[in-house]
Amino acid sequence: MAPSLPDLPVELINLTLSFIPKEEIAIIPVRKACRALASKTMEIFAREYFSLGSWCLRPGAVSALTGISKNKFLNPTLEDITLFRYTNEYEYGSEDSGLSLARRVDIKELGQSLQTLANLRSLCLADFGFRGFEKFLGDLLATLSLPSITDFKLLEIILHSCDLQNFITLHSNTIKTVVFDKLDLTAPAEGAWSGLLSSLTLLKDVKLIRIREPLKCGDVVRFEPEVKNYYTFWRYVDWNTEYECDCDSSPSYAEYRLGTDTKKEDWTRGLELMMAGSRTVQFFGGSSSWIRDPDP
Structure with missing residues (x-):
């Protein structure tokens, strides 16, 4: 593919225009x-x-989003936004820089x-799983009222449970899909996850x-049923345990999903069971992460 005019080196463009007599002022129509x-072509x-x-x-990024929000063409077409932490793998302490x-x-x-x-x-919101971000993200969620949000x-992410609960409650009429991947709730010390599930x-x-892989202050949180409710749970x-490879019998993460085989009226009951059975268990990291069941 031939290079476009803006891709040409400055020297080549200057050389090309230098062959045109100055009295024709060719550079002006080119720029126009x-x-x-x-x-x-802005609309298309x-x-x-x-x-x-x-x-x-x-x-x-905030300046860019402000400009987009004021643009009559770009504003209505932007439907999906991801905000992630600044990282620089060559910079020491990149999470501190972020x-x-x-x-x-x-x-x-913003x-x-x-x-x-x-x-x-x-x-x-992605890759803010470091201490210090929870207040910033909580303040951000507190400013947002998004009438069209569905996903x-x-x-x-690291967050205070109450900040997240408030956001979900505010948007409970429109949100249809919720995905939490390695969500770490730092507060309150007790009931952080049950409170969040209650808001769902x-x-x-x-x-x-x-x-x-739900987390609580760095430990895995496991939503387990009482024995009498085992089959009901x-x-x-749906709890799926995944493994990093066939040779390793240690689970790398657990995934809890609602909506695959449940009826619409089962949603509240499923979340209630997760709330009632939530317990914190120890998590051991290393070459192969694994979860140890708590003592009875």
């Missing part, structure tokens, strides 16, 4: 054409290529930008709730 094409660009976007959380950048973010401006997007349906995902029972029209809650 580029701006005109950018303007006239937004429609075909701008339905989803992802940004690492730093001040520049937190430092996040703290410079204007949370109020929240306003997200709320201004007319058709934002999916929000994903909510948290991937490797408020969702009006759920399609899927999936909880993969499995009717409503």
Whole structure:
């Protein structure tokens, strides 16, 4: 494929234009054409290529989202947003750098930008699983009121349970899909997960709730039934244990899913059973992670 005009080296462009007599002022129509094409293709660009976007959380990303929210073409087409932690694998202490950048973010401006997007349906927060981010993320969720949101995902996140509960309760009429992957709840010390699961029972029209490797202050949280409810539990809650390889008998994670085989009226009951049976167990990391059942 031949390179486009903007891809040509500056020297080559300058050399080409230097052969045109100056009195024809050729550089002006060239510059006008580029701006005109950018303007006239904005609508199709937004429609075909701008339905989803992802940004690492730093001040520049907030400025970009603010600009998008004010653009009449880009605003209505952006439906799926992922915000993730800034990382630099070559920089020592990259998680500290990510937190430092996040703290410079204007949370109020970021929240306003997200709320201004007319058709934002999916929000994903990813890779904020380090101490210090829980307050920042809690403050962010507290600023958000997203009337069109249907899909909510948290991937490797550390949060206070009450901040998350409030967000889910506020959007209980619209959220249909919830995915929690390595969600670490730091507070309160007791009842963090049961409180969160209780808020999920408020969702009006759920399609899927999936909880993969739930955490509590760094330990795995396991939602287990009482013995008398064993078969009832499995009717409503599907627990899949996955393994890293066939040669390793130690589970790498457990996944809890509702919605696969359950009827609509079973949602509340399934979550109630998960709440009633939640217990914290010890988690041992290493070359092969494994979960030890708690003592009776």
